[in-house]
Amino acid sequence: MxxxxxxxxxxxxxxxxxxxxxxxxxxxxxxxxxxxxxxxxxxxxxxxxxxxxxxxxxxxxxxxxxxxxxxxxxxxxxxxxxxxxxxxxxxxxxxxxxxxxxxxxxxxxxxxxxxxxxxxxxxxxxxxxxxxxxxxxxxxxxxxxxxxxxxxxxxxxxxxxxxxxxxxxxxxxxxxxxxxxxxxxxDVMRWKYGKLLNNLANALEALVGGEGIPNVADVWQTMRAEGVAVLDAAGIAYSTEEERQAVQGGRMGVVPIPDVVRAGGSTWQSLTRGGGVEVDFLNGEISMLGRLHGVPTPANDLVRREVIRLAAEGLPPGSASPDELRSELAKAAR
The missing domain is CATH 3.40.50.720 (NAD(P)-binding Rossmann-like Domain)
Structure with a gap:
């Protein structure tokens, strides 16, 4: 082949x-x-x-x-x-x-x-x-x-x-x-829905930068909880983090490479290169399913919009403030 x-x-x-x-x-x-x-x-x-x-x-x-x-x-x-x-x-x-x-x-x-x-x-x-x-x-x-x-x-x-x-x-x-x-x-799609839950973090990393993720752990937990609630409401099966870790074991650990600084994930890289981002098909998927099944998804809605804004304005990863994200999320959740 x-x-x-x-x-x-x-x-x-x-x-x-x-x-x-x-x-x-x-x-x-x-x-x-x-x-x-x-x-x-x-x-x-x-x-x-x-x-x-x-x-x-x-x-x-x-x-x-x-x-x-x-x-x-x-x-x-x-x-x-x-x-x-x-x-x-x-x-x-x-x-x-x-x-x-x-x-x-x-x-x-x-x-x-x-x-x-x-x-x-x-x-x-x-x-x-x-x-x-x-x-x-x-x-x-x-x-x-x-x-x-x-x-x-x-x-x-x-x-x-x-x-x-x-x-x-x-x-x-x-x-x-x-x-x-x-x-x-x-059941490959069950595994892909499990991966989708992890990929919701891609947009957050693009907004605040990899080093800023610990400062928005509460926002990430809210985003993932929305994803789980949406998939449960829709009756969609998804693999768990425990299953993934059992399959991965110690077989694919990140190894430092001399003179190479590891970059961020796919959305971070898209913003860095310039051009389109796939956030509509990650966080936007959760937003769509939430609307279909009556589950609010304010955190994923907000993060999706902000990533699209950064891409449209040609701004680099890490251009969003954690405090501003929390403030906007508090307004959206009222």
Whole structure:
């Protein structure tokens, strides 16, 4: 199988780089300065084991690849706000031998949030969900950093619906040989909803900066409690933090890398690079479900709005004051 990584940023670049190191054929899809750097100098993959430049073919669009191959696996690693437009485009791509990608190729949603798989089913007949635990950083064109060892990450897979498990099993074998664990489960969306609860903190970290998180622990507790209340009211099952820790164990701890300062999470990185943020599909998912099921979500509503404001104004992470957040939350909760 060839892995076509659509969105070779932090997560996509780390997966593609590790799969290439494991001897698998990979194609990276990127844009702008990052694409230029990949084509000129290759992917610079920085890990606790060292730094390697990987000469992996890089493309801007499926038309650059020519007809896709019947053995291609599309790994969707774009931010959730870009999912639908990217899927619509790639589903129409021709496959060698006849038909289109949407008709015959599997797409793996290697993304945060829980809306991507359902969107993918509108365009692709074969969809695999993936719950991504993979701390990685992409701030410089051509460079991706993974921070954990001995495993780079744990990528829980499952067909969506379960008929696609035949692809999940084959993909899992390749990932397990490329510094990942890749459990295949019958309830991958339960794991993704559990991850969603953790990802609610991404927006808070972007607002106050990583060092400011201890100063807003009360706000974080309120945000997570809202998420739990919403999922319970909606009757949506979610994995627990205890389950995640049991699976992770001591197999993927963050390891200091010389001369590398670990950056913040995905939303922090998006604000740093400039451009869109996926907060609508994380905290906004909780807001939507809260409205549907009559559960107030003032903390997630506020944090979502503030992150969108920072992005619109081009402000860097850490531009919000913890005291101002508390004040605004107190007003919203009245």
């Amino acid at each position: 060839r892995y076509v990584i659509v969105g070779a940023g932090a997560v996509g670049g780390a997966m593609g780089g590790r799969l290439a190191q494991g001897g698998h054929e990979v194609a990276l899809v990127a844009r702008g300065a990052h694409l230029d750097a990949l084509r000129t100098d290759g992917l610079r993959l920085v890990t606790p084991q060292g730094t390697e430049r990987l000469r992996i073919p890089a493309y801007a669009h499926h038309e650059d690849l020519g007809p896709l191959r019947p053995d291609d696996v599309l790994v969707l690693a774009v931010k959730s706000q870009d999912t639908e437009s990217v899927l619509r485009d790639w589903a129409r791509a021709a496959v060698s031998g006849g038909g289109t990608a949407g008709e015959s190729l599997p797409v793996v949603c290697a993304q945060n949030g829980v809306a991507n798989e359902g969107t993918a089913l509108r365009y692709f007949a074969e969809v695999v969900g993936m719950c991504v635990w993979l701390p990685a950083t992409h701030l410089q064109p051509g460079t991706v950093i993974t921070h954990c060892a001995p495993l780079s990450g744990i990528l829980t897979l499952g067909g969506f619906p379960s008929a696609a498990d035949r692809y999940a099993q084959r993909i899992a074998v390749d990932l397990k040989g490329s510094t990942f664990d890749a459990p295949v489960v019958p």
